[in-house]
Amino acid sequence: MRLVIQRVSRAAVEVEGEIVGAIDEPGLLILVGATHDDTPAVARKLAEKAWSLRIMPGERSASDLGAPILVVSQFTLYADTRKGRRPSWNAAAPRPISEPLVDEFAAALRELGAAVQTGVFGAEMEVSLINSGPVTILLDSAD
Template identity: 80%
Template sequence: MRLVIQRVSRAAVEVDGVVVGAVDEPGLLILVGVTHDDTEEVAAKLAAKAWSLRIMADEKSASDLAAPILVVSQFTLYADTRKGRRPSWNAAAPGPVSEPLVEHFVRCLRELGARVETGRFGAQMEVSLTNDGPVTILLDSDTSR
């Protein structure tokens, strides 16, 4: 599982011109990509790590501040661009595998106490954000196990 975590002052995701998820105060936008060997255990571990990372103002975590989180699934985080000009998506898990794991990741965040908004899995989404800092962190299950 791969996460791109951005500290934001606000963020929103739209589908067909309708806002389906948003945070309107300082919080996190988390883009989530899933690969073939990811598990619920991996999703839970990364949810706990993201919730507790001290990347908010004054070295606080989202959990310290009860900061909201917007989670957006993004299979393109597993793009392989080593050959040619067209990315390969072979490392990204297909929807039937990745959707339940993204939902589990969201559920784990909520169980930890997070207020979580989401995008819509598999939809063409427009994500807007104001990155605060800027702070952008990459978490990858391959390096955090």
């Protein structure tokens, strides 16, 4: 599983011109991609890590501040661009595997106490954000 975590002042995700998820205060925008061998346990472990990372102002975590989180699925985090100009998506898990894992990730954050908003899995989404810092962190379960 791969996460791109951005500390934001605010963020929103739209589908067909309608805002489906938004945070209007400092928090985290987390883009989530899943691969074939990911499991619910991996999703929970990464949720715990993201929630406790000390990347908020004052070296505090989202959990310390009760900061909101916007979770957006993004299979393109597993793009393979080593050959040619057209990315391969073979490493990205198909929807029957990845959708439940993204849901598990968001659910684990909620169980930890996070206020979580989400995008719409598989939809064409427009994500807007104001990156604070800027702070952008890549987490990969393979590391």
